[in-house]
Amino acid sequence: MSQTAIVTGGGSGIGLGITKALLSKGYKVSVWDLxxxxxxxxLLYCKVDVTKTQTITQALEKTLSAFGKISVLVNSAGIAIACPVITLNSVHSLEDFERVLHVNIIGMFDVCRQVARHMVDGVIINISSINAYEGTRVISAYSASKGAVNGLTLPMARDLAQYGIRVVGICPGLIETPMGMLIKEVNRNIYIKETLSKRMGTTEELAHAVMFVIENKYMNGVNFRIDSGGINPHI
Known part of the structure; x- marks a missing residue:
């Protein structure tokens, strides 16, 4: 019998690559995205804004009705807003800072808490970032949100272990996605030089890591990097 997976942000970028990989393995996939x-x-598409609890609840009901039990949840929905903390003439918008945290950590947690109630012996995979460890300039909100994602992994894994649910965080480096390509070319090239493979990662490579986590039942309560040994430079 086919297993069911939910992928937030599964309509584009990293999430789309993960969705394709799951479909290729015979999963029924519910994509929650704008x-x-x-x-x-x-594939079942549900229009979801993770900052709006009701859209999550409705998508969950729709998914359970169509596919039944959920085995895998991949949280890849996320945004980044580039802005320095201060400039000579302005300060970082508090509204923008809150928006990034609402999508990347509060919305992610909301999805986890609602979906976990309908999982048994499943796995939750949260897509974080190496910026949780080495945040670069102008993305304070994004880095803070991903640090929070990493901080949630172990306590959530401990909470859910009694139900047979694992929780793992994956921290990608620079991946070739529409979001990744928004970074200035000169800055992308600086980062690429820091990687051992001298290139950006692909969504297929990240999706392969997700499939590995799903299949390896002993992986739990950990965040791991997939970045070709790259260290975020000071740029």
């Missing part, structure tokens, strides 16, 4: 261009007989 939009989704992918079509497949085993």
């Amino acid at each position: 939009s989704c261009i992918l079509s497949h007989e085993n």
Whole structure:
């Protein structure tokens, strides 16, 4: 019998790569995103804004009705707003800072708490970032949000272990996605030089890591990097 996976942010970028990998392995996939261009007989699209609890609840009900028990949850929905803490003439918008945290950590936690009630012997995979460890300039909000994602992994894993649910965080380096390509070319090239493979990662490589976590039942309560040994430079 096919297993069911939910992928937030599964309509584009990293999430889309993960969605494709899950479909290729025979999973039924419920994509929770603001939009989704992918079509497949085993794909259910639910329009979700993770900052709005009701849209999560409605998508969960729709997914359970269509596919039944949920085995995998991948949280890849996320945003970044580039802005320095201060400039000569302004300060970082508190509204923007709150928006990033609401999507990247509060919304993610809301998804986890609602979906976990309908999982048994499953796995939750939260897509974090190496910026949780080495935040670069102008992304204080993003780095803080990903640090919070990492900090949630172990306590959530301990809370959910009694139900057979694992929790793992994956911290990618620079991945070739629409979001990754928004970074200035000169800054991308500086980071690429810091990697051992001298290139950006691909969504397929990250999706492979997700599949590995799903299949390895002994992985739990840990955050791990997939970044080709890259260290975020001071740029």
